[in-house]
Amino acid sequence: MTAAADNGYRDRLRGATGTAHVRLDARFAQGLREARQYRVYLLGMHAFVANAERALATATLGPGWHAWRDxxxxPWLDEDLGALSLAPLTAGPALTVANDADAAGLLYVIEGSALGATQLVGDARALGHQAGTGATFLxxxxxxxxxxxWRAFVQCLEDADFDTAGERTMLEAAARAFACAExxxxxxxLAHAGAGG
Structure with a gap:
């Protein structure tokens, strides 16, 4: 009965990172209704995504994961920061990706964030931002x-065959990714507050 209720790696990732996911979602629970919120979102997302992409770019991954880091x-976030005359944050503590399991955990957070981004496109538009004018990323x-x-990513995830240690690595990588984003x-x-909000 337990096996039937377990839909695989996606469910285990969701269960292991649920609290962190809720905390992150709560930050933008009302969307991006104000210009300040949108600027904070762009700055934070840029710092997280740039960090993640640096880690993925230098990782040695199996063929099934290559396309997901491509x-x-x-650059989309660079364009948006430029459109809003925002300087990126200095690099924070570096994420590392040592293997496919690390990549799977990190990519779970990145690819999942696209689903959340679909809910924010309208907010950016209401603030006057479109693709090419401050909302290219969204x-x-x-x-x-x-x-x-997302469905294609989940299929790739479920096709993976991690051993017990690999699954633990995947879950830990996802937890680190959520912590990094937070x-x-x-x-x-803090940076926006220091710049006068």
Missing amino acids: TART HRHGGLGAGKR HEFHRAD
Whole structure:
């Protein structure tokens, strides 16, 4: 009976990171209704994504994971920061990706965030931002293909065959990714407050 209730790695990742996910979602529970919130979102997301992409770029991964690190989102965020005349945060503590299990955990957070981004596109538009004018990241990351991409990622995840140690590594990597994202949004809040809000 227990095996039937366990839908695989996705459910185990969701269970292991549920509290962190709720905390992160709570930060933007009302969406991005104010210009300040949007600037903090962009700064924090840029710092997190750039960190993650640096780690993934230098990792030695199996063929099944190559395509998932190929999408470079940092340039989209660079464009948005430029459109809003925002300087990126200095680099925070570096994430590391040593193997496929590390990558799976980190990518679970990145790919899952695209589903959340679909809910924020309208907020960015209401603030006057479109693709090319401050919301390129949200339009591309959370665009119409986000659901299809997520389903393809979950299939890749479920096709993986991690041993017990690998599964533990995957869960720990996802937890580190959520912690990193929380840390970067906190730093973005502080930086924005220091700049006069």
